[in-house]
Amino acid sequence: MPNPISHDQNFKNLILDYSHQALEFFAASEAAHINPGAQITPIRQEQLKNRLGDRFHELDVPLLVEWPDGRRDALLFVLEEETSPQRFSIHRLAHYCLELSEMYGTSRVVPVVIFLRDARRLPTRLQLGGDQLTYLSFQYLKCDLAQLDASHYLDSQNLVARLNLPNMRWPEEQKVDIYAHAMSGLFSLEPDPEKQLKYIDFIDIYTALDDNQMHEYQQRYPQENSKMTGLTERLLQEGIQQGMQQGMQQGSLSVLLRQITRRFGPLDSSTRQRLQQATEHELECWTDNILDAQTLDDVFVCH
Template identity: 60%
Template sequence: MGHRKSHDQNFKNLILDYPHESLSFFATEEAEDLTPSVKITPIRQEQLKGRLGDRFHELDVPLLVEWPNGEREALLFMLEEETDPNRFSIHRLAHYTLHLSELFETERVVPVVIFLHSNQNIAESLHIKSERHSYLQFNYLHTQLSSLPAEHFFNSQNIVARLNLPNMHWSEKDKIDVYANAIQGLFALEPDVEKQLKYIDFVDIYSELDEDERKAYQRRYPQEESKMAGLAERLRNEGMQQGMQQGLHEGIEGVLRLQLKLKFGELPDWAEAKLRQASDEQLTHWLTRILNADSLTGVLS
């Protein structure tokens, strides 16, 4: 369950950080009219829990799209990531769609499902009927990431597409190129250093390069590897500069804590205890390991 929740959280973060790009990629048909001027607002979970209860998709991402000057009625997108297609229930999705429609008093609701893995048996529509009448026809937009050919998106200007290259379909011989194109897209399309760090981790998680593949990447793509090393060096320098102002130890500890939270979320008590007890050398060492680590224990071991 924890592994599934981590996927859900990864995609929730992605959609919240890049709502325009997510709708353009995952809901292409409906996103054609979404100009940069539209306002996209995430619906807070508290708004849903009070009315719908905990048993409804607590990790999905409803986005309210509003046009300037009210030129068009608002549109509610609900995006949900489904790691295991066998767990997917079209009845549950239809149930939730109807509840959102009632809650927000609108019939303009677009259900979107992102399948991390493919399954030919996924129900794509639901038709409630008898011999005489049709009573409910339900459809939804969906993307099966592992069915999309990665090479078709190598030059995409949509950062959500580029970051998801490792989740698409590719042959084993192209694995390093897929990883490199995702990293190149991140550096080209995202200027913010903290988000670069955050989504290097996203690409790493879904690429799962082993040590030999990482070395091959470093040899084949020295420019991108240099940028990643420069990013790590910049973070270390920021820690040193902050340390000069606040005291070396507190400065490095503060920057390390910030970067750990950006990558892994709120820190558990054991991690906080390790940070408080660490020496200057240990803190600096952990700071150099944060880029390539794929877990909190991987950094603080």
């Protein structure tokens, strides 16, 4: 049985890999004031878990935005992805933001909720009060992906926006084109081959082309398809070569262990650890030494 898709983890990875662009897309009104010199730092989960205990939200992503020149006070963004709108609780989010505000001694907190499904009916404001006054007022930035018009982002230079094209609103007959625009954005905006491969999976998951649609894509967009095929073959070949190299090194280690044990008896744990951590060059040197070595120390001398 296939593992269920972890949408929370997918979006957490996306936000951590592309923090600047994620804020520009998911929290545009607040991110407009974040200049390129600002530093964006994810708050470590261990730190939050130690301080918040059971109140810790593992799959929320707090990002601390700081200005090294001191022109503005730090700003704490709290991003939360919700796959099913009915699971969302504005009370829980407000409580979490208050916890973080107290923990970091700041009132500059921006809560952002990314909805994967239609969330038009959900409240965006919480007010607590009596007949005379409102004593607590809370609201959050809402990014309702299903309500965004994909046509506005087809040629966006924001990679997070391009990757999320499949999650936006578009006519069903444009599904293959949406997939193509997401793919072309990935290849033009992300130079790292490993991240390209990682986010091909992201696009595949959220577009979910069937066999006929994939065949149509391959026919209509041969250039993008060749890039995808070439990338997969390249990384596969690199993986095979790396595996062969690791296999040969492991084989050399096994032979050397047997030879040393036969010459000098059983090895202690520190010597075994030294052998296991050896480089390829060291293994070659020590293997040559074993023939003439009079003591165990002689084996480990490399000139």
